[in-house]
Amino acid sequence: MGPLAGVRILEIAGIGPGPFAAMVLADMGAEVLRIDRAQNVGPKAGGEPPGDLLNRGRRSLGLDLKNPEGVAALVKLVEQADVLLEGFRPGVMERLGLGPEVCLERNPRLVYGRMTGWGQTGPLAHAAGHDINYIALAGTLHGIGRAGEKPLPPLNLVGDFGGGGMLLAFGIVTALFERSRSGRGQVVDAAMVDGAALLMTMMHGFRHAGFWKDERGTNLLDTGSHFYDTYETADGKYISIGSIEPQFYQELLRLTGLEGEDLPRQMDRSAWGPLAKRLTEIFKSKTRDEWCEIMEGTDVCFAPVLSMGEAYQHPHNLARGTFVEVAGKLQPGPAPRFSRTPAEISRPPSHAGQHTDEALAEWGFSAKEIARLRDQKAIA
Numbered sequence: 001m002g003p004l005a006g007v008r009i010l011e012i013a014g015i016g017p018g019p020f021a022a023m024v025l026a027d028m029g030a031e032v033l034r035i036d037r038a039q040n041v042g043p044k045a046g047g048e049p050p051g052d053l054l055n056r057g058r059r060s061l062g063l064d065l066k067n068p069e070g071v072a073a074l075v076k077l078v079e080q081a082d083v084l085l086e087g088f089r090p091g092v093m094e095r096l097g098l099g100p101e102v103c104l105e106r107n108p109r110l111v112y113g114r115m116t117g118w119g120q121t122g123p124l125a126h127a128a129g130h131d132i133n134y135i136a137l138a139g140t141l142h143g144i145g146r147a148g149e150k151p152l153p154p155l156n157l158v159g160d161f162g163g164g165g166m167l168l169a170f171g172i173v174t175a176l177f178e179r180s181r182s183g184r185g186q187v188v189d190a191a192m193v194d195g196a197a198l199l200m201t202m203m204h205g206f207r208h209a210g211f212w213k214d215e216r217g218t219n220l221l222d223t224g225s226h227f228y229d230t231y232e233t234a235d236g237k238y239i240s241i242g243s244i245e246p247q248f249y250q251e252l253l254r255l256t257g258l259e260g261e262d263l264p265r266q267m268d269r270s271a272w273g274p275l276a277k278r279l280t281e282i283f284k285s286k287t288r289d290e291w292c293e294i295m296e297g298t299d300v301c302f303a304p305v306l307s308m309g310e311a312y313q314h315p316h317n318l319a320r321g322t323f324v325e326v327a328g329k330l331q332p333g334p335a336p337r338f339s340r341t342p343a344e345i346s347r348p349p350s351h352a353g354q355h356t357d358e359a360l361a362e363w364g365f366s367a368k369e370i371a372r373l374r375d376q377k378a379i380a
Contacts, residue, residue, distance in 0.1 A: 002029025
C-alpha cells in the first residue's frame with residue numbers, strides 16, 4: 001500500500017510523459033485506470049505482458065471517445081475519480097466534450113492534469129513538437145554538449161520525463177494536497193518547455209553571478225572542467241569523475257598520482273584544458289575495473305559508466321534493489337522510498353482493453369450497462 005493508496009486516477013492513453021506520470025503515480029499506490037482507444041484493442045495475449053514498461057501498474061479499458069456512448073461512460077467514470085490526466089494538444093479534450101469545464105462541473109473535486117509540450121497557451125501551443133524542440137526553446141539543450149561541438153540531446157530525459165511527466169505527477173499530488181483543505185479540484189497545466197526551463201534554475205543563478213558562460217563545454221558542470229567529466233579507460237570503457245569540492249579534488253590528485261606536483265589552482269580555468277589532457281592519458285593507462293579497485297567507494301566522487309545491462313548487476317544496485325524483475329523483465333523499481341507505506345509495482349503492463357468489463361464493473365457499471373456499451377461499440 002503506497003502513499004497514494006485510495007486515490008483513483010483516469011489516464012487517457014498517450015505517449016511518453018503522460019504514461020510516465022501515470023506510472024509514477026501507480027507505483028505510489030494510486031489506482032490508475034488507463035483509457036485506451038477501442039481501435040487499439042486486439043486479441044488478448046495468452047499470458048506474455050506487452051513490453052512497454054511505462055504502462056506498468058495499471059489496468060486498461062478500451063473506450064471509443066468518438067462515440068457519444070463512450071464519452072458518456074467516461075463522464076460517469078470522472079464522477080468517481082480523483083484525477084484525470086491527458087496529453088493531447090490543447091482543445092482536443094474540449095472537442096470530445098471532455099474538457100475541464102465539463103468534467104469539473106460533474107465532479108468539482110477533480111484534479112485535471114494536462115500534459116503538453118508548449119503549454120495550454122502561447123503562440124506555439126497548437127504546434128507539433130517533441131522533447132528535443134521543447135528543451136531547445138527552453139534554453140536547456142544549448143548548454144548540453146562539448147566545446148566546439150553541436151548540442152547533444154540527453155535522450156528524452158529532460159523534456160519528456162524530468163520536465164514533463166515528473167512535474168505533472170508532482171503537480172497532481174500538490175493539487176490533491178490543496179484539495180484536502182479546500183475541497184475543490186483544479187486544472188494542472190504541465191508544459192515540457194516550462195519544466196525544462198525550471199530544471200535549469202541553478203545554471204541561471206550561475207549565469208547571473210558571472211560563473212556560467214553561454215559557450216557550451218566551458219563551464220564547471222558541462223565537461224569544461226577536468227574534474228567533472230568522463231574518461232576512457234584502457235579497455236575502451238569509461239569512468240565518471242565529479243571531484244568538485246576541494247577535499248575531493250585532492251583525493252583525485254592523490255589517487256591519480258598527481259599529488260605533489262606544482263599544479264595550477266583547481267578553479268584556474270586556463271589550466272582546465274591541459275589538466276584534462278593529463279587525466280585523459282592517466283585514465284587510459286588502466287582498465288575500468290582497475291580504476292574501480294582504486295577509486296570506487298572513495299571520496300573522489302567516482303563511478304564506472306555502466307550500460308543498462310551492467311547496471312542491473314552492480315553490487316550497490318543489487319543491495320538497494322534499484323532494479324526489480326516483474327513478469328520476467330528487469331526494470332527500475334519505484335522511487336523514492338517510504339518507511340511506512342512502501343511503493344510497489346502492482347502489475348506488469350496491460351494489453352489495450354484487457355480489463356474493460358472488470359474495470360467498468362468495479363467503477364459501478366451494471367452488467368446491463370456494460371452489455372449496452374458493447375452493443376453500441378463504445379467499448380472493446
